[in-house]
Structure formats: structure tokens, C-alpha cells
Amino acid sequence: MTKENIKIIISYLDKLFPDAKTELFYENEFQLLIAIIMSAQTTDKQVNKVNKVFFKVFKNPDDWLKLWQKNIENYIKTVWFYKTKAKNIYRTCEILYKNDLNNFSTVEKLQTLHWVGIKTAKVFLAITKNTQVLGVDTHVHRVLNRLWIVKTKSPLETDKKVEKILKKEDLSKLHHTLIFFWRYNCTARNPKCDLCDLKQICKYYKKVILIKNK
Template structure:
């Protein structure tokens, strides 16, 4: 992967740790491009949890209404902001179990956040990584949790952070879920040769 993406840079738009968490939450079941369009507007209004609480759920809904499950996401953003104010002094915890206790923050969202802001070894598995691990026969693909265990076993810990982005970028360009062209999938072609 290093020959294609030697220094992968995250493409989600954010301005600080709080807005990063919101961006990741919003990107669930929504294309990153659409999320970035919305967050460029949203983050002019909210930069910290107290801004969100002052904004109201209804106003949040109006800003993010063009992305998937926007009503639920609006409520989760509001509720997690209240918790961050009351319990964490507006700071985001860097502990995966505490992160997962926040509304709308599941294992993947928490892992992606930690991969951006900490040195905690995490290997977030999204739909792209899940697909590639199955195509490359590195996982049976029964579920994302199993795929994550397989990825952590197969790849060196020091490469997880970088590989997470490299595999996503590769999957989008060379091995998409629709209109997959085997001839363009460089890694798949190499795996065929090995067999």
C-alpha cells in the first residue's frame, strides 16, 4: 500500500477534536463528500459542546437534513454534547469504553476517532475494509467484529493507523463494491498470481 499511498491524510473536515467526533458520527451511512459539505456550514455555528446545546436539536436538523438518519444524528449530537459538558468538562474522553458510552458513538466511530487523536492501537473496520479483507481472503467476513480481529492478527500493530486509511483509499479507487473491475484491482491480481 505504501507505493500507492505513502502518507495518507484523513479527508473528513473538522476543526478540533469535538468537531472531528461530530464529523465521524455524521459520516455513518453517508458519503464523506456530503458530510464535508454540511460540516463546513455546521462548524461555523458549533465548535464545542456548549455551542451545540445553544443551537437546539431542531436547528441541527435543519442544517444536516440532507444526510442519512439526520433526526437521530441530531439528537445524538445534542445528547452527547450535554454529557460532555456535565461529565467531562467539554473534553472528549480518550478511552474507547467511555467513548462508546456516548449517544451515537459505536465501536467503529470510537476507533476512528482514537486513530486520529491518540496513539492507542486501534484498527477501525468500515464497509470498505470489511469488503477488502473478504476479497483478499484475509477474513471469512461473518461480521465486522471478526474482520477487525482478523485484521489485527494479520497486520503489524505499528501499521494499523496508516493501513486503515490506505485500505479505504485503495478500496474506493481500485476495488469498489459496484462495478468492480478485477483487472484494475492491483492487489487482487497479485493474490491470484500467488495462488
């Protein structure tokens, strides 16, 4: 992928989604971290539905004292893997009860919360601190591979390579525009290629969609 084509992709996504930002519901940074933990393998829509109720009683780490793990499970049981997530939320609260969240201001520090993976850490910091990092989930990984910005086999491999390819100053905004792009345009099944201006440079379009439609 040439630098010129990367520029074209980034400016196209910017034009498509000038106001892209997280669609997760939260009222403070602590709640955002919890919402990102909950959003693994679950849609933002479902997480928001739960959190509009859950976050009324769960505003800061002190609330774990009142709620306990079982109660957290009850609140979030419509979210995938709710038992594991309730346990991780509970453990996060135990730590953040004694340590200010602001002390976890880098990807490395956030990952010392062992259940916070690299994607969660990057998404959180990109949103709260505008840190120039790109959180790579399976969808971001898929789109970057479709466009052939990277040629990788897993989100983790993409994560390792992509920040070396893209300009640092583009990363935090790109995280949001890519998420909007896979959610609304370059969907996993039936991407809206007919409406997409990236057809001419998209490898997936040339190698899969065009051949399928012949």
C-alpha cells in the first residue's frame, strides 16, 4: 500500500464520518473503562442498553462495596460472557478503589490490570487522553486487511504492524472512523462496495467482490 493510497483512505473516512466518536454510553472515565471491558464480543447498542440502568447505581469504584460480584452479574447478564466480565469489573474496582485511574495513563500501565488487553487500553486512552494509538479489534483488523494496509492473520499481528505503517497523528481519530466504517459501510457480510469510493484501491473488492459478481 502506497503512502498516497493511505492518505486517500484516511481522508475518505474523515469525509464520511467527520464527527466519529465512541457510541458507548458513559458519564465518567471510570464508567468508560467498564463499558469498554463489557463491549468485548458484544455490540455497543446492547452494552448501552444495560449501562443506562447499571451506571445509575455504578458510578465509581466505591460502588463495588455495595454491589458485590453477584449483583454486578445480575445487572449485566444480557451481555455476552457476563460472568467473566462481572469478575473483571469487580477486580478492576478493587484496584481502582485504592489507586486513582489517572495513574494508569499509558497502555503499559493499563495492562497491569491483567484483564485489560491491549485493545481495551488503546481505545480507552485514545478516547480519554487523545493518545495517538489505534485499538485493533477483529473488525478494524478485517477492514485494514481488506484494504491491504496490512496483510496479517490476527488482530494482535495487525496491532503490532499498523502503527509502524500509519502516521502517528492519524491514529486516535482513525480508530473511530474505522469503527464507523465497518459498522455502517464495510460490514463483515455484504459490504456496501457499490457506494464506496475506495473500490479502485481495495484489494478485497478486486480479488473477491468483482470475481464473485462475474
